[in-house]
């Protein structure tokens with residue numbers, strides 16, 4: 001029996017930006033650069049973010065207790 005196939009404990013997922021193996025420090029990205037690129041897309045509004053209207057619930061009750 002030959003055990004030459006050593007599998008790592010954790011699988012490295014490809015970087016969402018460039019597809020390179022991700023770095024543990026910048027998971028799931030391969031580098032800070034790709035990390036910032038993804039963040040920049042969010043800031044630019046490339047991603048569609050569902051906007052939910054926040055209902056202003058003003059519930060003020062003047063109740064004086066003494």
Ligand SMILES: [Zn+2]
Pocket residue numbers: 015016017018019020029030031034
């Ligand atoms: Zn990358």
